[in-house]
Amino acid sequence: MTGSERTSIAPGIPTVAETPGLEGFNVPIWYGVFVQARTPPEIVTRLADATAKVTADKAVAASLEAQGLQALVLREQAFAKLVAEERETWNRLITEAKLKLSE
Structure with a gap:
């Protein structure tokens, strides 16, 4: 929650x-689907299209909803923006809290 x-x-x-x-x-x-940075754009688009198609399926949507999840498909640029914003937010919070990795 x-x-x-x-x-x-x-x-x-x-x-x-x-x-x-x-x-x-x-x-x-x-959750998101990531690929290597040098993946050809046509492959990225094909994967994004397939992901959108699967998550639009009524049975998949119902299964996700039964788990308390909701599918939100972001295209490549919108997803990249979300990841960048998340990275910025968590980097700021970690820095402000002076958290360090320990071994």
Whole structure:
């Protein structure tokens, strides 16, 4: 319940953002398909088209919804923007908290 909205599978469970003092908390869980940087554009487009087709299937959508998930297909540029924004956000938070990797 870390996203900004309650899930359809458990609408009675409040989100973290509904906790006093944590308003605005929004850390949604997302999944993505990545390829190597030098993958030919036509292959990237073909993979994106296939992913969009599969997630649009009613049976797949129902299966995802039963797990509290919702398919949101982002095309290449929009997905790259999301990844860049996530990287920037987490880098800032890690830096501000002075977190370090330990062995």
